[in-house]
Amino acid sequence: MNQVLSFFIKSGNKHAFEATLAPHMDALFKVAYQYTGQKSDAEDLIQDLLIDLYADQAKLNQVKTLKPWLMRCLYNKFIDQCRRDKKQKMNDSLEQSNIENLTARQHHHDESVMHQQVLIGLQTLSHNQRAIVSLHDIEGYSLVELSQIMDKPVGTLKSDLHRARTKLKNYLKLQPSDVAIRQCQ
């Protein structure tokens, strides 16, 4: 009887794990994609995160506001991965061919070029700066929320954001803004 009960409990936990995380998978993937710059790396990052979360479901079930907590876990996982992978293959292997083939979508050509510019621009930033810009300027998190996610004071984040933006603006400024110029090349 106990075995039967434990089977149902385990089965219930598995379903609860999926039901809890499924609504946040798209949001997690988008941020992971901004961090890594590549779809396959983003999926790997999410996979590593999910393995950790599954191993510690008790903690997952105790969290009240799940999305910011998941963003924090994702950020920590990303930074851990960057530290572990000192060769920074994510940066080095970021070639035009590895980026999402968005230029194939001809009807959104200018949008695609801008997408690639932002994506490559993000890769020019440090891991920390990339996370700040992704979460603040793209995802719309406030500095106070970022402070909780990244475990840093608001003042530090503000100056980090300022430096990251200056670098990214300079990069974007160097890109041709007129799509027609690119098409002629």
Add this chain to the structure above:
Amino acid sequence: MNCEFIEQNINELCDQTAIGQEISAEQQKQALEHIETCQHCKIAMAEHQEYLLTMRQFTAPNLEAGVSAKLLRNAKSQPAPQHHNFGFMKGFIAASVFFVALFSAWQFNHSDTAAIPQLVSSEGFSTEVTLVIYVPEDMPNADLKITLPDNVQLAGLNDLDSFSWPVDLKQGANTLSLPIEVAAGMDLNKALSFMANINYKNKQKDFELKVNLITPQVQTQSSVNSATLHSTTV
């Protein structure tokens, strides 16, 4: 109002929710008046607004159909990750097992003399103990604290009961030599108990290092093998 204020608060000036909190309405009014008359700030403001628009328009691709379910399914079939703490514990368990093996081997070799009390003479003696600490990973700048047992002092530092210092521990065996002075009257058949504590990245681990000593007189009579064993602790 000047260009420096605009540069420092350009984000707040573009963010209507920041007005009244980060900067006052009066400051905003003055800033906007300045921007109208300053070509440099006007360009900077336009560039910043364009940047914010660009970033807001950036959309990452969605997860492909079925990938989300696949990732969640895979997470459940993968083995649980090995955390640093666990590796840290494993290292010390390995160290303990190693010590027990060495200690047992030494006892086995000297089983005929173990029961006879062997007291240190009235003069005491100096010797050197070698502590071998096994760690599972590199631990740069770890804090190692050693608390000495009773009747044992660090040679040259007679007033210290315990001492700590930063050590760079490397993965595997790390040997540390301590010159000690043993006071008279100690029973050499009883192992000395050195208490040690390692603090690395705010994680602490206490463990005990047992050391068996022999007097210099006995040491000269012993075989090379037993002399090596007695000085190795963990």
